[in-house]
Amino acid sequence: MIYADNAATTKMSRKAFEAMLPCMEETWGNASSLYVFGQKAKEALEVARSKVAACFGASPGGIYFTSGGSEADNQAIISAATLGAKKGKKHIISTTFEHHAVLHTLKKLENDGFEVELLDVHENGIVSPEQVAKAIRDDTALVTIMYANNEIGSVQPVAEIGAVCRERKVLFHTDAVQAAGHLPIDVQKQNIDMLSLSGHKFHGPKGVGVLYAKPGIPLVNLIEGGAQERGKRGGTENVPAIVGMAAALEEACANMEKNTAKVSKLRDKLIDGLRKIPRSILNGDEIRRLPGNVSFCFEGIEGESLLLLLDDKGICASSGSACTSGSLDPSHVLLAIGRPHEVAHGSLRLSLSEENTEAEIDEILRAVPEVVEYLRGISPLWKDKLVGKREFLLPE
Numbered sequence: 214m215i216y217a218d219n220a221a222t223t224k225m226s227r228k229a230f231e232a233m234l235p236c237m238e239e240t241w242g243n244a245s246s247l248y249v250f251g252q253k254a255k256e257a258l259e260v261a262r263s264k265v266a267a268c269f270g271a272s273p274g275g276i277y278f279t280s281g282g283s284e285a286d287n288q289a290i291i292s293a294a295t296l297g298a299k300k301g302k303k304h305i306i307s308t309t310f311e312h313h314a315v316l317h318t319l320k321k322l323e324n325d326g327f328e329v330e331l332l333d334v335h336e337n338g339i340v341s342p343e344q345v346a347k348a349i350r351d352d353t354a355l356v357t358i359m360y361a362n363n364e365i366g367s368v369q370p371v372a373e374i375g376a377v378c379r380e381r382k383v384l385f386h387t388d389a390v391q392a393a394g395h396l397p398i399d400v401q402k403q404n405i406d407m408l409s410l411s412g413h414k415f416h417g418p419k420g421v422g423v424l425y426a427k428p429g430i431p432l433v434n435l436i437e438g439g440a441q442e443r444g445k446r447g448g449t450e451n452v453p454a455i456v457g458m459a460a461a462l463e464e465a466c467a468n469m470e471k472n473t474a475k476v477s478k479l480r481d482k483l484i485d486g487l488r489k490i491p492r493s494i495l496n497g498d499e500i501r502r503l504p505g506n507v508s509f510c511f512e513g514i515e516g517e518s519l520l521l522l523l524d525d526k527g528i529c530a531s532s533g534s535a536c537t538s539g540s541l542d543p544s545h546v547l548l549a550i551g552r553p554h555e556v557a558h559g560s561l562r563l564s565l566s567e568e569n570t571e572a573e574i575d576e577i578l579r580a581v582p583e584v585v586e587y588l589r590g591i592s593p594l595w596k597d598k599l600v601g602k603r604e605f606l607l608p609e
């Protein structure tokens with residue numbers, strides 16, 4: 214099997230796994246208990262907090278452990294909105310191509326009377342700091358813009374956007390789930406007030422994540438309960454998962470340069486090869502791009518059929534399209550960067566990690582053109598295009 218869907222989830226690293234074991238076999242006490250056995254778990258939790266903080270130039274006091282990226286996004290946005298509303302500020306700025314954990318939370322706030330303004334991301338999938346500066350108003354409570362996009366891999370000018378927000382005294386949150394452990398992040402240098410990340414996107418366990426909030430920002434609880442996480446998230450801490458995540462993040466940050474060099478080389482080889490397919494187009498920015506992201510649209514095919522046929526060949530990939538989740542609409546991200554509906558339906562995302570090999574890239578480069586050609590061969594739509602009954606949308 215060739216696994217090329219690392220933007221969906223990653224395999225847990227050996228280091229993460231090994232860090233988790235003693236938390237289950239030995240120090241499995243409740244971190245809130247007063248006896249030494251429980252305090253051992255508490256210690257492991259706080260060591261993990263410091264490790265995570267160190268990866269982002271943050272103070273451990275700003276780190277809150279959550280159940281994942283989605284919860285962190287929800288809590289960041291709802292907290293900033295609640296704070297803003299108390300000061301009469303109910304305008305929120307975001308973009309059209311955020312993850313649904315952000316977009317659906319914003320939708321909920323809109324129903325509660327907030328005004329949500331979604332900025333255009335242009336064809337390369339990048340928002341400019343000038344756009345943000347222009348959109349900020351006196352009643353803006355929050356700017357929330359993702360660090361790197363999960364479908365098309367484009368990386369935003371986060372430090373510059375952060376600087377604009379800082380200057381205008383508006384809170385800035387970034388969903389850094391795709392960036393954490395893959396790109397260098399420094400919450401202070403990049404003027405980030407709040408940040409979300411998720412363990413399973415950098416070879417840590419699933420079901421655990423982090424919300425970073427600059428000390429002093431009052432958080433709103435999504436989960437009421439005990440005094441865990443300094444009273445901001447009730448529930449007995451998932452110490453094994455938290456410790457595993459911290460180990461994975463530490464490992465990813467320590468090896469970042471090496472991994473980026475390897476993965477981006479594989480990525481570029483894959484992009485160069487797939488580009489040779491006629492009537493294909495790369496999605497996202499060519500330069501400002503996640504090291505492991507390859508995203509294409511192929512005219513005249515359905516992404517779902519492509520995925521199923523690749524699966525037959527042992528290749529795990531993803532389509533940007535939401536069809537698999539029961540909707541026939543193409544991906545909101547591909548529509549956001551201006552791909553026509555028909556083209557957006559023919560999307561393929563291959564997301565690599567340092568565990569992929571050059572031989573696997575060669576195999577993908579044999580499989581994809583073959584499958585695309587086969588699907589076009591059986592497509593009535595494609596036949597119409599060939600005989601001039603329909604127009605081609607992408608150049609040869």
Ligand SMILES: *Cc1c(COP(=O)(O)O)cnc(C)c1O
Nearest residue numbers: 281282283312314363390391411
């Ligand atoms: C995966 C992902 C999330 C959700 O994280 P979970 O830990 O799975 O809840 C949020 N945002 C982005 C950009 C993601 O890629």
